[in-house]
C-alpha cells in the first residue's frame with residue numbers, strides 16, 4: 001500500500017500504461033510510414049479512377065497523420081521514432097500478393113485492393129482507438145484529440161472503400177471472365 005502511495009506522488013515516475021502508450025505510438029508511427037510508401041503503388045495498380053483517387057486522397061491524409069503523430073510525440077516529450085510493426089508489414093505484403101494474383105486492368109484487381117486496404121484500415125482503426133483511449137486515461141487531452149481526428153479519418157476511408165466496392169467494383173468484377 002505504501003509503495004502505491006509513493007508512486008502516485010512521484011510526478012516523474014512512468015507508469016506501465018504510459019510505456020504501453022509510447023510503444024503503441026511507435027508501432028503506428030512505423031506502420032503509417034510504411035503505408036505511405038505502399039499507397040502509391042496500390043493507387044497505380046488500381047483499375048478504376050474512383051479507387052485510384054480514393055487511395056491518393058488517403059496518401060495525403062496519411063502524410064498529415066504522420067505529422068499529427070509527431071505532434072503527439074512532442075507533447076509527451078519523446079523523440080519521434082518508429083518501431084517495426086510486423087502486422088502492417090504483413091498486411092502490405094499480403095496486399096502485394098493479391099495485386100500480383102489479379103489481372104492488370106481488371107475490376108477483380110480493384111476488389112482485391114479494396115480488400116487489402118480495408119484490412120489495413122481496420123488495423124489502424126483498432127490502433128488509434130486504443131491510443132485515444134489510453135491518452136484519455138493518462139489525462140492527455142490534447143493528444144487524445146489529435147488521435148481522435150485520425151481515427152475519424154481512418155473510419156471515413158473505410159466507409160469510402162465500401163462505397164466504391166458496392167457502387168460498381170464488385171458487380172463489374174462479377175461479370176469478368178464470363
Ligand SMILES: [Fe+2]
Nearest residue numbers: 032062065124
Ligand atoms: Fe493512417
